[in-house]
Amino acid sequence: AQSVAQPEDQVNVAEGNPLTVKCTYSVSGNPYLFWYVQYPNRGLQFLLKYITGDNLVKGSYGFEAEFNKSQTSFHLKKPSALVSDSALYFCAAALTGGGNKLTFGTGTQLKVEL
Amino acid sequence: DTGVSQDPRHKITKRGQNVTFRCDPISEHNRLYWYRQTLGQGPEFLTYFQNEAQLEKSRLLSDRFSAERPKGSFSTLEIQRTEQGDSAMYLCASSPPNRDVAKNIQYFGAGTRLSVL
Numbered sequence: 001a002q003s004v005a006q007p008e009d010q011v012n013v014a015e016g017n018p019l020t021v022k023c024t025y026s027v028s029g030n031p032y033l034f035w036y037v038q039y040p041n042r043g044l045q046f047l048l049k050y051i052t053g054d055n056l057v058k059g060s061y062g063f064e065a066e067f068n069k070s071q072t073s074f075h076l077k078k079p080s081a082l083v084s085d086s087a088l089y090f091c092a093a094a095l096t097g098g099g100n101k102l103t104f105g106t107g108t109q110l111k112v113e114l
Numbered sequence: 115d116t117g118v119s120q121d122p123r124h125k126i127t128k129r130g131q132n133v134t135f136r137c138d139p140i141s142e143h144n145r146l147y148w149y150r151q152t153l154g155q156g157p158e159f160l161t162y163f164q165n166e167a168q169l170e171k172s173r174l175l176s177d178r179f180s181a182e183r184p185k186g187s188f189s190t191l192e193i194q195r196t197e198q199g200d201s202a203m204y205l206c207a208s209s210p211p212n213r214d215v216a217k218n219i220q221y222f223g224a225g226t227r228l229s230v231l
Contacts, residue, residue, distance in 0.1 A: 004156075032217060043118065043205065043222035044157070051217050090156050100170060101147070102220060104156030 002027035004093050006105035013081045013112055021076040021108045023091030032094040033074040034102065035065055037087045044090065050074060061085070081112045118223035120206050126229045127196055134192045135226045139208030146189050147220060148181055149205040150174065157205055163189060196230045203227050 003026045013019045025031055032051055036044040048059025055067045065076045074091060088109050092102040119138040127133050139146050144165050149157035160179070162170045165186040175181075178196075183189040193200055203225040209218035 034219075036222075041224065043224045044207075046219050046221065049217075049219065092156075100145070100162050101159035101172075102149075102157070103159070106154065106156050 002031070002093055002095060002103050004091050004103050004105040006089075006091055006108045008108050009106075010109040010111065013110070015083050015112050015114050016080050019076075019078050019081040019085070019110065019112070021089050021091075021110060023074045023076065023105060024072050025074060025091075025093045026072065027093055027095060027103075029095060033065075033067065034092040034094070035059065035063070035074075035076050036090045036092060036104075038090065038107075039087050047076070047089075081110075083112045083114060086110055086112045118206055118208050118221055120204075120223035120226050122226055123224065124227045124229075126231065128231050129196060129198060131196055132192065132194045133196060133228065134190055135204055135206075135228075137189045137191070137206030137208075137223060139188070139206070140210075140221055142210065143208035143221070144186065144211050145209045145218065146183055147207040147209075148189070148191055149207065151203040151205055151225070152201075160191075160204075193228075196228075198230045201228055201230045 005024045034049045035047040038044050048057050050057045050067045058064045063078050088107050090107050091105040121136045146163045148160040151157040161181050163183040178194045181191045205225045207220035207222045209220045212218045
């Protein structure tokens with residue numbers, strides 16, 4: 001069975017500082033990895049995905065993520081955080097070869113303070 | 115394109131009643147997914163349609179739950195004899211045709227929040 005772990009329930013960072021939201025995965029085979037963001041009373045919004053190729057993936061709103069196969073990690077990063085980045089972030093994985101469903105982590109609440 | 119639409123946004127019901135939710139996917143998206151999200155947890159997969167065919171169901175989908183997508187467009191999720199444990203946010207997502215389904219981006223609706231009293 002595949003699983004996704006987000007070890008931090010909450011991450012606090014000052015505006016302008018770099019941010020990292022951690023994600024590790026456990027899947028058999030080569031995973032497809034995703035990051036989604038959820039704002040209050042809104043649906044999940046896609047940020048970025050890793051399929052294959054370059055380990056550094058760039059996505060929406062200045063976010064990027066680094067795929068590390070040896071550490072089975074896919075951490076979300078942003079060089080300079082904004083207060084408007086404050087939201088709930090989810091990491092998700094899908095299996096290759098017909099894995100339609102997404103397996104999500106438990107989410108990390110990001111709080112960016114002035 | 116208005117995105118994935120879900121109706122109602124909120125539903126309050128009494129234990130034992132039946133409820134039905136509707137999801138309208140993005141037009142031309144042939145794949146449609148249902149997830150359930152409880153407080154403090156990530157979304158959990160319930161079921162998946164490709165066009166009108168229901169291709170996969172989670173063990174979470176007990177016999178009280180049924181989902182349909184009769185014409186390959188909108189979908190309904192019905193819960194019969196609701197229990198307090200059914201209280202959750204029910205999310206719908208859709209994705210476009212693609213040979214490798216797992217590569218697809220799933221676009222989510224805002225969800226239907228169910229409260230069972």
